[in-house]
Amino acid sequence: xxxxxxxxxxxxxxxxxxxxxxxxxxxxxxxxxxxxxxxxxxxxxxxxxxxxxxxxxxxxxxxxxxxxxxxxxxxxxxxxxxxxxxxxxxxxxxxxxxxxxxxxxxxxxxxxxxxxxxxxxxxxxxxxxxxxxxxxxxxxxxxxxxxxxxxxxxxxxxxxxxxxxxxxxxxxxxxxxxxxxxxxxxxxxxxxxxxxxxxxxxxxxxxxxxxxxxxxxxxxxxxxxxxxxxxxxxxxxxxxxxxxxxxxxxxxxxxxxxxxxxxxxxxxxxxxxxxxxxxxxxxxxxxxxxxxxxxxxxxxxxxxxxxxxxxxxxxxxxxxxxxxxxxxxxxxxxxxxxxxxxxxxxxxxxxxxxxxxxxxxxxxxxxxxxxxxxxxxxxxxxxxxxxxxxxxxxxxxxxxxxxxxxxxxxxxxxxxxxxxxxxxxxxxxxxxxxxxxxxxxxxxxxxxxxxxxxxxxxxxxxxxxxxxxxxxxxxxxxxxxxxxxxxxxxxxxxxxxxxxxxxxxxxxxxxxxxxxxxxxxxxxxxxxxxxxxxxxxxxxxxxxxxxxxxxxxxxxxxxxxxxxxxxxxxxxxxxxxxxxxxxxxxxxxxxxxxxxxxxxxxxxxxxxxxxxxxxxxxxxxxxxxxxxxxxxxxxxxxxxxxxxxxxxxxxxxxxxxxxxxxxxxxxxxxxxxxxxxxxxxxxxxxxxxxxxxxxxxxxxxxxxxxxxxxxxxxxxxxxxxxxxxxxxxxxxxxxxxxxxxxxxxxxxxxxxxxxxxxxxxxxxxxxxxxxxxxxxxxxxxxxxxxxxxxxxxxxxxxxxxxxxxxxxxxxxxxxxxxxxxxxxxxxxxxxxxxxxxxxxxxxxxxxxxxxxxxxxxxxxxxxxxxxxxxxxxxxxxxxxxxxxxxxxxxxxxxxxxxxxxxxxxxxxxxxxxxxx
Numbered sequence: 001x002x003x004x005x006x007x008x009x010x011x012x013x014x015x016x017x018x019x020x021x022x023x024x025x026x027x028x029x030x031x032x033x034x035x036x037x038x039x040x041x042x043x044x045x046x047x048x049x050x051x052x053x054x055x056x057x058x059x060x061x062x063x064x065x066x067x068x069x070x071x072x073x074x075x076x077x078x079x080x081x082x083x084x085x086x087x088x089x090x091x092x093x094x095x096x097x098x099x100x101x102x103x104x105x106x107x108x109x110x111x112x113x114x115x116x117x118x119x120x121x122x123x124x125x126x127x128x129x130x131x132x133x134x135x136x137x138x139x140x141x142x143x144x145x146x147x148x149x150x151x152x153x154x155x156x157x158x159x160x161x162x163x164x165x166x167x168x169x170x171x172x173x174x175x176x177x178x179x180x181x182x183x184x185x186x187x188x189x190x191x192x193x194x195x196x197x198x199x200x201x202x203x204x205x206x207x208x209x210x211x212x213x214x215x216x217x218x219x220x221x222x223x224x225x226x227x228x229x230x231x232x233x234x235x236x237x238x239x240x241x242x243x244x245x246x247x248x249x250x251x252x253x254x255x256x257x258x259x260x261x262x263x264x265x266x267x268x269x270x271x272x273x274x275x276x277x278x279x280x281x282x283x284x285x286x287x288x289x290x291x292x293x294x295x296x297x298x299x300x301x302x303x304x305x306x307x308x309x310x311x312x313x314x315x316x317x318x319x320x321x322x323x324x325x326x327x328x329x330x331x332x333x334x335x336x337x338x339x340x341x342x343x344x345x346x347x348x349x350x351x352x353x354x355x356x357x358x359x360x361x362x363x364x365x366x367x368x369x370x371x372x373x374x375x376x377x378x379x380x381x382x383x384x385x386x387x388x389x390x391x392x393x394x395x396x397x398x399x400x401x402x403x404x405x406x407x408x409x410x411x412x413x414x415x416x417x418x419x420x421x422x423x424x425x426x427x428x429x430x431x432x433x434x435x436x437x438x439x440x441x442x443x444x445x446x447x448x449x450x451x452x453x454x455x456x457x458x459x460x461x462x463x464x465x466x467x468x469x470x471x472x473x474x475x476x477x478x479x480x481x482x483x484x485x486x487x488x489x490x491x492x493x494x495x496x497x498x499x500x501x502x503x504x505x506x507x508x509x510x511x512x513x514x515x516x517x518x519x520x521x522x523x524x525x526x527x528x529x530x531x532x533x534x535x536x537x538x539x540x541x542x543x544x545x546x547x548x549x550x551x552x553x554x555x556x557x558x559x560x561x562x563x564x565x566x567x568x569x570x571x572x573x574x575x576x577x578x579x580x581x582x583x584x585x586x587x588x589x590x591x592x593x594x595x596x597x598x599x600x601x602x603x604x605x606x607x608x609x610x611x612x613x614x615x616x617x618x619x620x621x622x623x624x625x626x627x628x629x630x631x632x633x634x635x636x637x638x639x640x641x642x643x644x645x646x647x648x649x650x651x652x653x654x655x656x657x658x659x660x661x662x663x664x665x666x667x668x669x670x671x672x673x674x675x676x677x678x679x680x681x682x683x684x685x686x687x688x689x690x691x692x693x694x695x696x697x698x699x700x701x702x703x704x705x706x707x708x709x710x711x712x713x714x715x716x717x718x719x720x721x722x723x724x725x726x727x728x729x730x731x732x733x734x735x736x737x738x739x740x741x742x743x744x745x746x747x748x749x750x751x752x753x754x755x756x757x758x759x760x761x762x763x764x765x766x767x768x769x770x771x772x773x774x775x776x777x778x779x780x781x782x783x784x785x786x787x788x789x790x791x792x793x794x795x796x797x798x799x800x801x802x803x804x805x806x807x808x809x810x811x812x813x814x815x816x817x818x819x820x821x822x823x824x825x826x827x828x829x830x831x832x833x834x835x836x837x838x839x840x841x842x843x844x845x846x847x848x849x850x851x852x853x854x855x856x857x858x859x860x861x862x863x864x865x866x867x868x869x870x871x872x873x874x875x876x877x878x879x880x881x882x883x884x885x886x887x888x889x890x891x892x893x894x895x896x897x898x899x900x901x902x903x904x905x906x907x908x909x910x911x912x913x914x915x916x
Contacts, residue, residue: 029054031816032114032125038103039221040133040162040194048097048114050123056094056116064111064126071113075099106131106162106193133194134221135161139230143205150205150314154230156215157198160190163220167199170214170227180207206235206314237315238264238291242307242322246299246373253299253373255326259309261291269312275305299373300418303328329372334415334424337365337396350410351426355403360486362399366424372417379413405430438463438490439517444524448501448589452561455497455526457511464516465491471510472497501561501589502531502616531617534559538611538624542601549601549631549658555611555624556594561585564615566595571608606630632657638707638719645776645813648675651693651721653707656686663710664691667718669703698814701725728770731810731817735764740822750805752822755798763793764821772812779808798825 029052038044050056060076075084075091082090087102097114109131115124135158142153158165164187169176176183181203188196201213211234217226238261245256261268270293272282285292297305309322336351355362368375379392386392387407389400399407408430414423440462447454459466465484472478479498484491497509507528514521534557541552557564563583567576581595595611611624634657641650653664666676672695680689691707702725708718737751755762768775779787779794782805788795796802806821826834 030114030116030123030125031814033127036127036129037220038101038108038129038131040103040106040131042103044101044103044129046097046099046101046112046114046127046129048125048127050095050116052123054118054120054123056118058117059091059094059097060115061088061091061097061099062113062115064113074112101129103131106133131162131193132221133160133162135159135165135197135217135219137215137217137226137228139215139228141230141232143233151202152205152232153200153202154213154215154232155198155200156217156228156230157196158217158219159196160194161197161219161221162194164195165197165217165219167197168216168218169199169201170216171208172210176201176203176213180204205233208232209234209236234265235314236263236265238262238268238311238313240268240309240311240320240322242309242324244307244324244326247296248374255297255299255302256294257297257307257324257326258292258294259311259322261311261313263289264291264313264315265289266314267291271310271312273308273310297326299326299329302326327371329417329420330370331372331375331415331417331420331422332369333422334413335367335369336424336426337367351424353426353428355399355407355428355430356488357403357405357430357432359403359488360401362403364397364399366395366397366413366415368395368415368422370417370420370422372420375415375417375420377413377415379411381411382409383412403430437517440466440493440513440515442513442522442524444511444526446526448561450561450585452501453499453528455499455509455511456494457497457513457524458492458494459513459515460492460494461490462492462515462517463490466493467514468493468495469512469514470495470497471512473507476503476507499528500616502559503528506530531560533617534564534613534615534622536611536613536622536624538626540626540628544658551599551601551604551628553597553609553611553626554594555596555613556592557613557615558590558592559615559617561589561591562616563591563593564613566593566614567612568595568597569610569612570604571610577609601628602631604628634658634709636707636709636717636719638705638721640721640723645811648694648696649723651695651705651707651723653691653693653709653719654688655690655709656688658686664689665708665710666691666693667706667708668693669700672699696813697723697726726770726772726812726815728768728772728775728810728812728815728817730769731808731819732767732769733764733819733821734767737821750820750822752824754824754826755796755802757798757800757825757827759798762796762798763790764796764823766792766794766808766810766819768792768810768817770812770815770817772815775810775812777808777810779806781806794821796823800825 029050031047031049031051033045033047036044036046046061048061050059058077060078061074062071063074065071072086074086075088076082076097077091077094080094084090084099087104087108089100091097091099095116097116101108109129112127112129113124114127115122138155138157138159140155142155144151144153156167156169158167167185169181169183171181181201184200184202186198188198190196199215210232212229212231215228215230217228219226240259240261243258243260245258247254247256257272259270259272261270267286268291270284270291272293272295274295274297283294283296285294293309295307297307303326305326307324307326309324310319311321312319336353353364366377377392377395379386379397381387381390386397387409389404390407391398391400397411397413408428410425410427412423412425414421416422438461440459443456443458443460445456445458447456457468457470459468465486468482470478470480476499480496482493482495484493486492495511497511499507499509509526509528511524511526512521513524536555536557538553538555541554543550543552553568555566555568557566566579566581568579569575570577577597577599579595579597581593583591583593585591597609605628608625608627611626612621613624614621634655636653636655638651638653641652643649651666653666655664664678675694677692677694678689679692680687682688693705700723702723704720704722706718706720708716710716733751733753735753737753740750740752753764766777768777777792778789781787787806794806794808803823803825806823808819808821810817
């Protein structure tokens, strides 16, 4: 019975071990990139790493052949030495089969297998490589004319793409409408596995207003759609007009009538029509965007004629016309200028004009009524020539010198233009002067001009002329002049005094007027105010040129004339700094003086610069001082930016300051691939340069990255940032489970647990052991379907379909850990049967142990009794005489026979135990 239970227990353990083997992953302890997309003409990386504890003897990459079971070794380790062939590089190590593959053709697409061999077993996994090709984009514009309609075709080709690219069009930022745009797409397959997609956009030029179209190419190898713009011809509606202007050719006047078209594209068809059959002189002129067709028409021959311009353009729905009617000329008459005065008209053909004897600078103006472009004037006196001293100047008769009696008489002026003519007759009489003493009208005016005071003292309309003079303080430099005019027998005298606009003291100027009508001279006084002090301002500005900071200082002084004198000094030094000074006179007569100095900021950093202003209104020069700051050193900082898994990490190096250059560099470990980008932006005069290094976490985990900034003088500054080292030791199941162990390792491989049927939303709690700050956790069934998760718990509905093997994966970048869970779903009847079996098995085991214990105890007691009898029989044998066994047997008593029988029985028991 004991042997039967031992056999049953061994059978149960063997079945459990078989179930454990069936539940294992076919490719354990391997980290592999399952699917790889490679670009034709570039390099791709195949990654496969063994993470187990077995001692790997050989490792290799091979490609699945066309026939079943055939494979070709491409790279790996043979006899401890790496090898690589057919565009494959040597792998990194015996447990890391990461290789670089040159993608030279589409034929490299297919399934690749990495295989690790140890003494116990083989490990292998497959990787599928997909090959894509980046297309080359070409664009071409062509034009043609069909039935007088101009068409344009824009061809856009994506050459050598795989898979086939997508091509679309944008016109004015929008897809082309189907109203008049047509798109024709063709595809050409190439022998190397790539293809060319061509799209042709065709449209009539007159219906499209944009001067460019854009081809949009989309392809998996392009991070964003590729936009290629082509310039195309477009039509523009012109502005059309008609105009006429008068020109003179020799003695003849002509109208130049022009038909003008501007801003149109293409050129406008222009024709000019005139209601006459005579041959005309026409001219055409095209200047940039302006077209002009002109015709010359004699003015007198085409009075009142109509000229029509006809314009034709593709943008016009019909021809447009512009009409112009040329004017008809006329001369209404000639009359004297009404401003003269003393003109009388007796409603007859002759006008009368009275002049004063001795009057000077007399001008008799003539006014012509009409619309003629020009005319001729001929004047005569008493049917003869004009008297001496009288001349025809333009449209006026000018009497040179004083008026005399010989200037009196009948004047006639005839105005003519070709066949048009008008005449004026007027009688001039000369009146003798009457002398009366008339006092002058005195006026005084004060103003500033060109930085000086202008004082004007006038004695106007006096008979006879007044005498004007000036009284000034001693020591004042002055400049004055006088002039006089006469009109209608009265005289005006004007005296002008010029004084400096700025004076350190208050000045008084006095004008003295003498005249026979005055009993005593008349005086007029002018007090000149003190000069206003200049308004002084100083400002500073900086700019950067070729990496150096330059400073510009401006010192301005707004004052009355003259302009202020400005100089520059450094600190307390008397040495002048080279500067540029300019002065500007304002509308109010003030003067603005401005002085500027330019220098390298480092030349006077930390020092004071002084602007000194000198002006006649100042008793002593005034100074304005500005302090130049010391240039601050740039600020360098480094930081790490963790992006969302699986994005690469970023190491950011920032350098901020004035005049910061772009001499930033990351010091990376050997064989590290640099993927850096430099970005800089200005905030006023501050420049912030940012150098970003993008890397996968596995490359520099646990290492220090240093950023170095090099100054122009050769000095450097370095900042270091540490990349943390992360790990995930295991993924634990917190629910009560029964571990099933592998024959090759003592660690549990599958955790078995049971769920009650029809108990919804039961949770399997998981916990990630490690130091990662965060992780991704997901679970899948053996068929690959996902399981709902709530935080770190797997949610099951406890249905029959939930039974099976589950694999949970926790990952943080390249750190991963997995756990396999065998879920059993039992109902109440099955649970009762299982409890009964457990109870029966337990009772049987206890009974078996009890029986074995009793047997052992009995055998120990029997062994003691046997030893005692054996010692007695030995003593008895010594007391008998030595005889043969037969004699002993025959001489034995009945009591001795019983003891012998017991010895034999005990011997059998010993044999049985020995056998067990």
